[in-house]
Amino acid sequence: MSKITYREALNQAMVEEMTRDERVFLMGEEVAEYNGAYKVSQGMLEKFGPKRVIDTPITELGFAGLGVGAAMAGLRPVIEFMTWNFAMLALDQIVNAAAKMKYMSGGQYDVPMVFRGAGGSAARVGAQHSQSLENWMANVPGLKVVMPSNPADAKGLLKASIRDNDTVVFIENEINYGDVGEVPGDEYIIPLGVAKVVRVGSDVTIVAHSRMTGFAIEAGKILAEQGIEAEIVDPRTIRPLDENTILKSVAKTNCAVVVEEGWRFAGIGAEISARIMERGFDDLDSPVIRVTGKDVPMPYAANLEALALPSVADIVEAARVACGRA
Amino acid sequence: MSAEQKQEAGITHEGVFYSEATLHEMHDQMLFIRRFEEKAGQLYGLKKIGGFCHLCNGQEAVCVGLNSAAEPADYMMTSYRDHGHILARGSDPTAIMAELLGKAGGIVKGKGGSMHMFDAEKNFAGGNGIVGEQVPIGLGFGFSSWYKDDGRVTICIMGDGGINQGAVYESFNMAALWKLPIVFVVENNQYAMGTSLERASAETQLFKRGISFKIPGMKIDGMNVLEFDKKMREAMEHARSGKGPMLVEAMTYRYRGHSMSDPATYRTRAEVDEWRSGRDPIARLQGQMIEAGLASEEHFKQKDKEIKKEVAAIGKAAEAQPEPDPSELWTDIYNDPIENAYPYPGKVN
Numbered sequence: 001m002s003k004i005t006y007r008e009a010l011n012q013a014m015v016e017e018m019t020r021d022e023r024v025f026l027m028g029e030e031v032a033e034y035n036g037a038y039k040v041s042q043g044m045l046e047k048f049g050p051k052r053v054i055d056t057p058i059t060e061l062g063f064a065g066l067g068v069g070a071a072m073a074g075l076r077p078v079i080e081f082m083t084w085n086f087a088m089l090a091l092d093q094i095v096n097a098a099a100k101m102k103y104m105s106g107g108q109y110d111v112p113m114v115f116r117g118a119g120g121s122a123a124r125v126g127a128q129h130s131q132s133l134e135n136w137m138a139n140v141p142g143l144k145v146v147m148p149s150n151p152a153d154a155k156g157l158l159k160a161s162i163r164d165n166d167t168v169v170f171i172e173n174e175i176n177y178g179d180v181g182e183v184p185g186d187e188y189i190i191p192l193g194v195a196k197v198v199r200v201g202s203d204v205t206i207v208a209h210s211r212m213t214g215f216a217i218e219a220g221k222i223l224a225e226q227g228i229e230a231e232i233v234d235p236r237t238i239r240p241l242d243e244n245t246i247l248k249s250v251a252k253t254n255c256a257v258v259v260e261e262g263w264r265f266a267g268i269g270a271e272i273s274a275r276i277m278e279r280g281f282d283d284l285d286s287p288v289i290r291v292t293g294k295d296v297p298m299p300y301a302a303n304l305e306a307l308a309l310p311s312v313a314d315i316v317e318a319a320r321v322a323c324g325r326a
Numbered sequence: 327m328s329a330e331q332k333q334e335a336g337i338t339h340e341g342v343f344y345s346e347a348t349l350h351e352m353h354d355q356m357l358f359i360r361r362f363e364e365k366a367g368q369l370y371g372l373k374k375i376g377g378f379c380h381l382c383n384g385q386e387a388v389c390v391g392l393n394s395a396a397e398p399a400d401y402m403m404t405s406y407r408d409h410g411h412i413l414a415r416g417s418d419p420t421a422i423m424a425e426l427l428g429k430a431g432g433i434v435k436g437k438g439g440s441m442h443m444f445d446a447e448k449n450f451a452g453g454n455g456i457v458g459e460q461v462p463i464g465l466g467f468g469f470s471s472w473y474k475d476d477g478r479v480t481i482c483i484m485g486d487g488g489i490n491q492g493a494v495y496e497s498f499n500m501a502a503l504w505k506l507p508i509v510f511v512v513e514n515n516q517y518a519m520g521t522s523l524e525r526a527s528a529e530t531q532l533f534k535r536g537i538s539f540k541i542p543g544m545k546i547d548g549m550n551v552l553e554f555d556k557k558m559r560e561a562m563e564h565a566r567s568g569k570g571p572m573l574v575e576a577m578t579y580r581y582r583g584h585s586m587s588d589p590a591t592y593r594t595r596a597e598v599d600e601w602r603s604g605r606d607p608i609a610r611l612q613g614q615m616i617e618a619g620l621a622s623e624e625h626f627k628q629k630d631k632e633i634k635k636e637v638a639a640i641g642k643a644a645e646a647q648p649e650p651d652p653s654e655l656w657t658d659i660y661n662d663p664i665e666n667a668y669p670y671p672g673k674v675n
Contacts, residue, residue, distance in 0.1 A: 102658050
């Protein structure tokens with residue numbers, strides 16, 4: 001166990017997996033000589049050489065497809081998008097190729113690879129560099145979508161993702177890269193599709209992923225001061241979604257708030273609240289409340305940007321309403 | 327040429343010797359593809375084959391020449407006009423016909439259809455439905471050979487429509503940058519669906535499209551199987567010897583429309599006739615073989631009858647197959663079992 005940052009935890013996961021398995025390589029923009037745009041791949045070129053840590057031209061569609069082909073041919077690519085915003089250029093390869101190849105080929109070709117990079121809102125970078133698009137990815141059968149909220153999960157989930165035999169969309173959070181936390185050593189693997197109850201409580205369930213988990217934990221502290229014990233569930237894997245852990249919590253608290261940084265329309269919160277309605281209807285004493293990013297492109301001005309994002313106060317307010325203590 | 331070869335019957339085309347057996351094999355494969363596609367067209371007309379169906383009649387020399395120049399371990403992928411290529415690769419024609427018919431014994435279990443034929447054992451990676459999509463994928467196969475140093479070459483096929491996609495140039499750039507063992511092949515049948523080459527391409531000499539990436543290009547007559555095979559071998563040798571990618575433009579023509587729903591009114595009857603009667607790759611090879619005294623017209627007539635019979639039997643056998651089991655709907659999506667696919671209480675799937 002050691003105290004390291006979220007970015008160092010990701011680096012550890014890749015270094016360990018590349019040491020273990022020669023088929024694993026890292027490719028992307030600035031991953032090698034520059035040591036990563038966000039320094040996630042710091043020192044990896046030196047460790048593994050230019051054959052396994054590969055700088056690409058700025059050509060997302062091309063190198064995403066390269067990863068798909070290399071995975072079909074038996075390698076285990078880790079393809080880094082500098083941010084997920086740029087992955088939009090590569091959607092054909094992610095959605096039409098990687099996700100469907102196993103099915104279209106009648107099971108003949110697996111695509112065991114990881115597409116990873118920073119997602120979510122960054123700070124003051126405007127509309128094109130600040131958005132959460134995990135719902136796009138999670139909508140596609142054939143993809144797995146993983147979003148760690150802390151350094152330990154970042155390591156354990158990335159190692160599991162690299163070892164997974166399916167295509168994993170691994171969305172990191174740009175603002176979380178510097179977060180410090182306790183991270184277990186070598187063989188720390190968190191199975192995909194298993195949620196984590198990060199705070200135990202009995203009054204209200206709060207489901208939150210990625211950076212919003214931290215917001216929910218802050219909200220939980222404030223709520224506790226007000227005599228409300230929140231149970232916080234971090235799904236960690238968006239698809240497959242561990243709905244049982246969520247439903248179990250709702251069965252106990254009888255109300256739920258779902259938090260996401262992304263847009264409200266057809267978001268992850270919509271999916272989770274629909275599942276609670278479908279399978280946990282009888283457990284609910286009140287409607288599920290969604291706390292989401294506002295349905296606007298991200299503005300630049302500091303005050304507008306803050307208004308566009310969910311806040312800790314929003315979560316506190318929603319939790320109070322959900323459990324009838326507003 | 328060895329003394330033994332001298333005694334053997336065959337044809338020497340520009341210094342390359344093709345034995346009688348090889349010539350028959352090439353001919354029979356081309357004719358088989360032609361008759362197979364005709365059968366597919368017929369079954370489509372009977373509404374037994376559904377969806378999109380792109381036939382390759384006229385382009386058989388390219389299909390056969392690509393495969394005769396390749397090793398079994400070499401990788402190949404193409405667009406949705408894939409029946410001819412996978413047949414030439416040596417995959418089971420009954421499984422291919424069954425796939426067209428959406429049957430359980432289809433080469434991809436009835437999940438892909440005409441556009442998505444795969445055969446991993448034969449290193450045939452599709453059958454890709456989005457124009458140009460297979461090119462970055464081919465880049466990845468080429469990369470894997472570079473990474474593993476396994477001596478394989480990737481043959482990455484696209485059409486004259488596909489070559490205008492941006493993904494192609496992203497792939498050209500990286501393939502050349504890293505000297506990957508890939509032969510990019512453009513089947514130039516001169517129409518991207520209904521848009522002629524001249525209306526879609528600023529540079530119509532497609533083999534030059536690699537110049538700004540320093541990828542050497544080669545234009546080959548794709549209606550002459552011997553010429554195509556010979557030149558393609560040079561391209562394969564270039565890629566295999568570590569010199570990096572090569573771009574091959576195969577000049578060819580499709581006799582049928584883009585797909586089954588296309589009456590091809592964008593080109594004249596005279597143009598189609600000129601290619602069909604003047605440059606047909608099967609008739610051409612037959613002529614060469616007759617001239618060399620290797621076969622008679624009667625032989626080819628007989629062979630055609632045999633192949634038609636064989637294809638008819640394949641059609642029948644494929645038609646007799648059952649549809650895929652409904653449980654197949656849920657397989658081959660993930661390697662893990664899918665949970666909660668239908669979360670409605672009481673609903674069983």
